[in-house]
Amino acid sequence: MAALLVVWPAPAQRGGDHSGTYKGDVLTSGGKVENTLVIKDVGGKVTGTLTNQYGTLPLIDGAMDLDDLFFVVMVNDEGHPFRMVYRGRIFDNEFQFRIEAGERRIDLIAKKVS
Numbered sequence: 001m002a003a004l005l006v007v008w009p010a011p012a013q014r015g016g017d018h019s020g021t022y023k024g025d026v027l028t029s030g031g032k033v034e035n036t037l038v039i040k041d042v043g044g045k046v047t048g049t050l051t052n053q054y055g056t057l058p059l060i061d062g063a064m065d066l067d068d069l070f071f072v073v074m075v076n077d078e079g080h081p082f083r084m085v086y087r088g089r090i091f092d093n094e095f096q097f098r099i100e101a102g103e104r105r106i107d108l109i110a111k112k113v114s
Contacts, residue, residue: 017041018039018041018064018067018069018090019039019040019041020038020039020112020113020114021036021037021038021112021113021114022036022037022038022039022094022095022110022111022112022113023035023036023037023110023111023113024037024094024095024097024108024109024110024111026052026106026107026108033052033053034052035050035051035052035108035110036050036051036052037049037050037051037095037110038050038051039059039062039069041064044063044064044065045062045063045064046059046062046063046064046069046071047059047062048062050071050073050086054075054076054077057073057074057075058073059071059072059073060072060073060074067089067090067091068087068088068089069086069087069088069089069090069095069097070085070086070087070088071086072084072085072086073086075101082101082102083101084099084100084101085099085100085101086098086099086108087099087100088108088110093111093112094109094110094111094112095108095109095110096108096109097109097110
């Protein structure tokens with residue numbers, strides 16, 4: 001009796017080091033806003049900066065879990081501080097983010113540039 005050999009394809013690799021620079025634009029009522037995200041992922045702890053119309057902001061409480069990224073930035077908009085929460089998932093070298101800024105929800109796609 002011949003043995004039946006079944007070969008299953010290996011699952012797509014998930015996780016890994018997603019350190020690098022990512023850029024993406026957000027359309028607002030005031031026009032297009034460029035966002036540059038520089039992240040360093042060390043064992044799931046993420047540090048770095050986000051540069052946009054508010055300046056260069058440090059990432060707070062940054063964490064990576066497989067392909068999911070979470071961080072917070074504190075923004076000072078004309079003397080009014082507020083918190084922006086970024087939750088994203090990476091797909092083929094681009095992060096797809098949902099940003100919570102107060103009651104607003106904003107989508108951002110940031111593609112890896114380096």
